[in-house]
Amino acid sequence: MKELNYPKVFLLLAALSGATLAVYKGVSLRTDTFYAFLIWNLFLAWIPFVFSMAAYELDKRRAGKLLLLPLGVAWLLFFPNAPYIMTDLVHLTVKKSLYIVDGTIQNRYWYDMAMLLLFTWSGWLTGFFSLYQFQSVIYRKTNLLWSWVFVVAACGLGGYGVLLGRVYRLNSWDVLTDRHQLYQLVIDSLNRQSVFFSLFIAFVLLALYATMYCLMNALGRGERGVHLR
Template structure:
């Protein structure tokens, strides 16, 4: 795997998020602040990246030891927040009466669509770079095959997490604050439709991450 310059990656992702917030600000001034919740969702997408940065640096500095496992567990818990933001595109349908008047699509629809796609792109890039960091750590400690097995498992969790978040309205921190409800919803989610939905999202995440991975490793020396 190619070793990345993560301070530079951090700055690029931060710039992307700031540009996304700037677009939101401009559009909200022209329309309304209905999509303000996207700011919180983008913040949640940054949490796994902060955990992965910590894990990556501690491992690189050969310190941390026993701290790496709980930090990786915390990363795994919050990782689904990154792909979840894609499902906020649902609000374009919820608000369709504001976008289509007498059969004509208003320009605000295109503003909001572009903004939602930019939020999704920002969250996904932040989440996928965090996955790349964790995979790099596992690769250094084992081998490439095991690192990809972890990627598969993480994307599977991401797909299932999107299901729990959007369909069952579960939050990442409910595993700590309401484990009884978490268990109940997990049991309820064991049905054919939910399994297919989770596998479908998992496949999409794998395709996009594999594309990003291929671009990152197309040139350069292996770490």
């Protein structure tokens, strides 16, 4: 795997988030602040990146090995918040009467759609870079095959997390604060429709992540920066 310059990656993601917030500000001044909740959702998408960066740096320096497992668990709990932003596109349908008046699509529809897509892109890219960091950690400790097993499992859990968040309205911290509710939701979600939804989202995540991975590795130039120990 190619080792990335993560200070530059951080600056890139921060700039993208800044641009996303600027677009939101411009749209909200022209319309209203209905989509203010997207700011919170974008913040949640950054949390897994913070955990993955900490784990990546600790492993790179061969320090704090005991912290890798709790960082990994915390990352898994918050990772679904990144792809979850995509589901906020549902509001384009919920607010249909506001966007289509007398059979005419209002300009606000295009403003809000572009803004939602930008939030989605920013959240997904941040989540994918955090996944790449943890894959790099697994790769260092095992091999490329096991690192991809981890990616597939993470995408599967990510798809299931999106289901719990959007359909069952479960938050990441509910796992720690309300285990009874979590257990009940897991039981309720064990049905064909929910399994298909989770696998569908997982496949989409895996397809997009694999594309990004190939762009950074197979199509990139330069020396390999991450080696087996």
